Amino acid sequence: MxxxxxxxxxxxxxxxxxxxxxxxxxxxxxxxxxxxxxxxxxxxxxxxxxxxxxxxxxxxxxxxxxxxxxxxxxxxxxxxxxxxxxxxxxxxxxxxxxxxxxxxxxxxxxxxxxxxxxxxxxxxxxxxxxxxxxxxxxxxxxxxxxxxxxxxxxxxxxxxxxxxxxxxxxxxxxxxxxxxxxxxxxxxxxxxxxxxxxxxxxxxAADPVARRARWSQEQFFEWCEENDPAGGPLARRLVTALLGRGFILEGGNGQRPSVNFGLTTAAYGLRWPVGIAARKDGVTVEIRFSDYKAIPELRDALAEAVESIPGIPVPVAQVRELGFEKRPSIPIRDFTPAHIDALPGAVARAFERAAADVQQA
Known part of the structure; x- marks a missing residue:
């Protein structure tokens, strides 16, 4: 047929x-x-x-x-x-x-x-x-x-x-x-x-690198406590806020701990717009604009939603200037508790808005 x-x-x-x-x-x-x-x-x-x-x-x-x-x-x-x-x-x-x-x-x-x-x-x-x-x-x-x-x-x-x-x-x-x-x-x-x-x-399954275990949430928090005591509590707060907003968590499998946060929508399936990673200088937050550069309605909605949070340290204007080629990685210590509380809802609303725009088109 x-x-x-x-x-x-x-x-x-x-x-x-x-x-x-x-x-x-x-x-x-x-x-x-x-x-x-x-x-x-x-x-x-x-x-x-x-x-x-x-x-x-x-x-x-x-x-x-x-x-x-x-x-x-x-x-x-x-x-x-x-x-x-x-x-x-x-x-x-x-x-x-x-x-x-x-x-x-x-x-x-x-x-x-x-x-x-x-x-x-x-x-x-x-x-x-x-x-x-x-x-x-x-x-x-x-x-x-x-x-x-x-x-x-x-x-x-x-x-x-x-x-x-x-x-x-x-x-x-x-x-x-x-x-x-x-x-x-x-x-x-x-x-x-x-x-x-x-x-x-x-x-x-026979390749030791390919089968490297993914980091767990607990392992990530342990790293934060030992290596970034100032950023650790903020990381815990952001993880809790993301999970509370319906995001799912999956650990990375790199050499340093990281956790990724996914959101499932009917319009876009499962996407991973937010990541929290352990870097040399401490914990960082990633907003993955570059993953959606080929989906204009989603990348624009995400940029506007993040930008709407007063004082958030995400360089959205620079991301736009660079054609959404970059996914900024910002030290979590630059965020306030208010930024962290607002971020999950802003990202989720961006996906909802983009999906609605697609349905109306």
């Missing part, structure tokens, strides 16, 4: 299926890298992506880096391309082998060259060098996730993915990501499907 699409109040019609080019598929993944990392085990919630990263043998289509230093290489192919079954495998493995030979500085230089001069560690605000250290470790160990992004998964591709996962080491996992696209008039629908995640999860 085919797909039918209609505008509200209009007639049902068959959409146009597929992409004009592989570049269009590449652009979607670059703008929404969580489509890739959301299906992989052990990935951090904050991710950035780079297109056409040069590895010495031609550029990789998309490279994704998360806040824990995990690397994912993405090769995009359309079903009509005869390379989808054979050459794509050789290409992506060749890219992986070239990146494997880089050190962290070379990787950062290649990323900056492909991304308008912005270092990935600067984009992720890696002030204490923990992300750089994790990237260096992953590069040296060839610890990559490889994603074959296509508009249609066939039996041949399934067989190749299963075989590659069987013969490669735990550090390397391969999945196929199908992004079926339908468009009609001004409406577009994207239908993601993955194959191979069960193989990757099984392999990751």
């Amino acid at each position: 085919g797909i039918l699409i209609r505008e509200r109040g209009g007639d049902w019609q068959e959409p146009v299926m597929g992409y004009d080019s592989e570049k269009a598929l590449q652009a979607i993944i670059h703008e929404h890298p969580s489509l890739v990392t959301g299906s992989l085990p052990g990935q951090a919630d904050t991710v950035i992506a780079c297109r056409e990263l040069e590895g010495g043998v031609g550029p990789a289509d998309v490279v994704v880096l998360d806040a824990s230093g995990n690397l994912t290489l993405v090769e995009c192919k359309l079903a009509r391309n005869p390379e989808v079954r054979r050459k794509v495998i050789g290409q992506v493995l060749d890219y992986a082998s070239r990146i494997w030979q880089m050190d962290a500085d070379e990787f950062a230089l290649a990323w900056a060259k492909a991304s308008g001069g912005v270092s990935p560690f600067e984009a992720l605000e890696d002030e204490d060098g923990l992300i750089r250290a994790a990237v260096a470790e992953n590069l040296a160990a060839a610890r990559f996730r490889i994603v074959l992004a296509v508009d249609g998964i066939n039996d041949d591709l399934r067989r190749i993915v299963e075989f590659l996962n069987r013969i490669t080491v735990p550090e390397t996992g391969v999945i196929a990501l199908e992004l079926e696209r339908a468009s009609a008039g001004g409406t577009e629908v994207l239908i993601p499907t993955t194959f191979g995640t069960d193989f990757v999860e099984a392999k990751a």
Whole structure:
């Protein structure tokens, strides 16, 4: 049975299926890298992506880096391309082998060259060098996730993915990501499907880095008490306020403790707009504007809601000037109890307002 699409109040019609080019598929993944990392085990919630990263043998289509230093290489192919079954495998493995030979500085230089001069560690605000250290470790160990992004998964591709996962080491996992696209008039629908995640999860269980335990709330508070006694009580107050407003908590799996706060809405699913992290100089609060830069109504509502809290030390104006590319990380000691009490409600209302704007459009 085919797909039918209609505008509200209009007639049902068959959409146009597929992409004009592989570049269009590449652009979607670059703008929404969580489509890739959301299906992989052990990935951090904050991710950035780079297109056409040069590895010495031609550029990789998309490279994704998360806040824990995990690397994912993405090769995009359309079903009509005869390379989808054979050459794509050789290409992506060749890219992986070239990146494997880089050190962290070379990787950062290649990323900056492909991304308008912005270092990935600067984009992720890696002030204490923990992300750089994790990237260096992953590069040296060839610890990559490889994603074959296509508009249609066939039996041949399934067989190749299963075989590659069987013969490669735990550090390397391969999945196929199908992004079926339908468009009609001004409406577009994207239908993601993955194959191979069960193989990757099984392999990751044998990898000591991939199976690194997530920090618990108690461990995070213990770190605060020992390393930031002034910020610790404020951190406890913010955690309590966020949980009381309906956010869910999940610990990070980086080298230092962190906790992330998610909110589920019908319009946007589960999102993680707030994080509290242990840094070299103490506890910091992150408002993840950059995660929503491609969702204008949500990023704007979030910015306005945070900005409406009198005197809050979040540099919203600077975030706007930088095109929502930054996710500010602010020492929690800069917040007052009033700021902390107001922040969870402001973030939640921003999601509610953005969802309402989408429904009215």
